Amino acid sequence: MRSRDFLQLTGTSLVAHRLRSLLTALGIAVGIAAVIILTAIGEGLHKFVLEEFTQFGTTLVAINPGKATTAGTTMGVFGTNRPLTIDDAEALGRLPYVEAVVPFVQGNAEVDAGGRRRRTNVYGTGPQMPEAFRMHVRSGRFLPADDPDAPRAFAVLGSKLRAELFGTRNPLGQRIAIGGSRYRVIGVMESKGTVLGFDLDDSVYIPATRALGLFNRDSLFEIDVLYREETPVEKVVEGIRQTLVARHGKEDFTITTQQQMLDVLGSVLDVLTFAVGAIGGISLLVGSIGIVTIMTIAVNERTAEIGLLRALGARRRQILALFLGEAVVLAAIGGLAGLLLGIGTAWLLHAVIPALPVHTPVRFVILAETLSLLIGLAAGVLPARRAARLDPVAALRAE
Amino acid sequence: MIDLEHIHRDFQVGDQFVHALDDVTLHIDAGDYVSIMGPSGSGKSTLLNIIGLLDRPTGGTYRLNGRDVTDLSDAEQAHVRNREIGFVFQAFHLVPRLTAFENVELPLILAGMEPAERQERVREALEAMGLTARARHKPDQLSGGQRQRVAIARATVTRPNVILADEPTGNLDHTSGGEVVRTLEALNAQGIALIVVTHDPLVGERARRQLHMLDGRLHRDVSGHAPA
Known part of the structure; x- marks a missing residue:
């Protein structure tokens, strides 16, 4: 033939039962659309979260106190481990491929600016923080490169905190009290927004040594190292490890590269996308039962x-080919309609709720259409085989 | 042309064997006009199905135009049916969603013939049946006699050398039935062998050679041939 x-x-038999063919194809269309929409949201979320992370740059390495056996960050100080100190940070800063070192202490304290008070995030950090985290100062300047052991009592405000405390007044040069100690405001940061639940704008930045005193701690939470892009990350990690082991006598810290974090995060998000895709797959399964x-x-x-x-x-x-063909054409039409429906809905979702990240990769589109063809083939096999195996004499007698 | 030797066809119904055909030996010449008559269950339809390669004998040999076709594969049998045999059924068996033209075209489509050649052949076949004006009609827009003539056009469009008709007048009134029989006889006059299975003695007795079947055996062969 x-x-x-x-x-x-094949076409004539599908057209002869228009309504039936349409409804069957619709079953597949809904399934494919569900897969497209759900994976589009999953992929969008994936991109969104990764972008949140990479806005700090990808050539970052974090060192936390305590030894974790799995990749991840440990917060706080454990047992007999030696604390991570400002001196450790200084030592790391002397490594040749290190561009910036940021010691890091975080806590909560009351900030008092001439009567206006607000409890807020206090970040103890170093002068290189804006460089490492790609943050910018809007007015004044960031913390200066003072003697790390005895820095001057300067503070830099997040944009929201500045608005809360000073309104439209110029905060530069003003005196504020943080947890009872007096500081002079020397700068205001540009708005950075909320990053993974931490409002960086509702924060105040002070020298790390002073924050340690304020919170009565002896160890930094974390040291972040920004390295030169051309340096292989393994070399950076090894250099940091040797430096700190030499200072501490043992490996009582955890080094996490940004890449590791992205990888872990990416695999978690992949599972998420797969899971929502599988939910869409269930409706696809129902659609294929319709074809059978x-x-x-x-x-x-x-x-x-x-x-x-x-x-x-x-x-x-x-005979086998004719009936298989009908099933495949049904599924293909359904798949195509589902694609349009899915992409259209995803686009509409994005138009109505711009905050909802939506992303439809081309490979998903191709995958979905291939999948619907395969479904048609699989769903058609049993009925088509039955048709092909019919005894012609018995079949002719049927009326 | 058709040589059946010691043909058996057994069916198993439950744990019992039914001998639908019991040692049938039969020779039919090219261009002959044969009717097969007999009561229900006498095996006449089974015989026709075996001649038409729709069914396989459980014993014996079948030669068609000198070629042993008893053990052909499914695809080979399909090819022989397509090229050498035309079928006419009691229930017409037209595809309801296709026009008269498309129904007649079906065997040529299955054979993979070029569309241009197909069109010409179908037009000729319909014209021979006086159905040119009905070519674009669907079966449900045609009378019973017209439907059977479409079916005959479909049986002849492949230019077979035998037409097998199973109760061709069974679903028709007397007038259309007579018309259909005359149409089939006209084809026979052109040299196509015609084998008709029928209940109706008025139809059966028109044939040059009349076979009567009983209990799976050839009971009587009226035409001078002695039953085997």
């Missing part, structure tokens, strides 16, 4: 026709 005739013959049902009914209804075709010289394989 010529392939054009084959398609035409309709094709089974079609074979029953057209038993006499199958007998006739056999009598007219159709081989078993041709």
Whole structure:
């Protein structure tokens, strides 16, 4: 049989039962659309979270006190481990490929600016923080490169905190009290927004040594190291490890590269995308059962026709191909409609709720259409085989 | 042309064997006009199905035009049915969603013939049946006699050398039935062998050679041939 005739013959039976064919295709369409929309949201979320992380740059390495056996950050100080100190940070800063070192202490304290008070995040950090985290000063300047052991009592305000404490007044040069100690405001940061739940704008930045005193701690939470892009990350990690082991006598710290964090995060998000995709897959499964049902009914209804075709010289394989073809065409039409429906809905979602990240990669589109073709094939196999195996004499008797 | 030797066809119904055909030996000449008559269950339809390669004998040999076709594969049998045999059924068996033209075209489509050649052949076949004006009609827009003539056009479009008709007048009134029989006889007059299975003695007795079947055996062969 010529392939054009084959398609035409397949087409006539689908057209003869328009409504039925449409509804069956709709089942597949809904399934494909569900897969597209859900994975689009999953992928969008993936991109969104990764962008949140990479806005700090990817050439970052974090050192935390305590030894963790798995990749991840440990917060706080454990047991007999030696604390991470400002001196450790200074030592790391002397490594040749290190561009910036940021010691890091965080806590909560009351900030008092001439009567206006607010409890807020206090970050103890170093002068290189804006460089390492790609943050910018809007007015004044950031903490100066003072003697790290005895820095001057300067403070830099986040944009929101500045608005809360000073309104429209110029805060530069003003005196404030943080946890009872007096500081002079020397700068205001540009708005950075909320990053993973921490409002960086509702914060105040002071020298790390002073923050340690304020919170009565002897160890930094973390030291972040920004290294030169061309340096391989393994070399950086090894250099940091040797430096700190030499200072501490043992490996009582954990080094986490930004890449490791991204990898872990990425794999978690991949599982998430896969999970929502699987939920969409369930509706696709329901749609394919629809095809099995309709094709089974079609074979029953057209038993006499199958007998006739056999009598007219159709081989078993041709009968098989005809019914498989119908199932595949049904699924393909459904898949195509589902694609349009899915992409359209995803686009509409994004238009209505811009904050909801939506992303439809081309490979998903191709994958979805291939999947619907395969579903048609799989769903058509049983009914088509039944049709092909019918005894022509018995089939002709059916009416 | 058709040589059946010691043909058996057994069916198993439950744990019992039914001998639908019991040692049938039969020779039919090219261009002959044969009717097969007999009561229900006498095996006449089974015989026709075996001649038409729709069914396989459980014993014996079948030669068609000198070629042993008893053990052909499914695809080979399909090819022989397509090229050498035309079928006419009691229930017409037209595909309801296709026009008369498309129904007649079906065997040629299955054979993979070029569309241009197909069109010409179908037009000729329909014209021979006086159905040119009905070519674009669907079966449900045609009368019973017209439907059977479409089916005959479909049986002849491949230019077979035998037409097998199973109760071709069974679903028709007397007038259309007579018309269909005359149409088939006209084809026979052109040299196509015609084998008709029928209940109706008025139809059966028109044939040059009349076979009567009983309990799976050839009971009587009226035409001078002695039953085997």
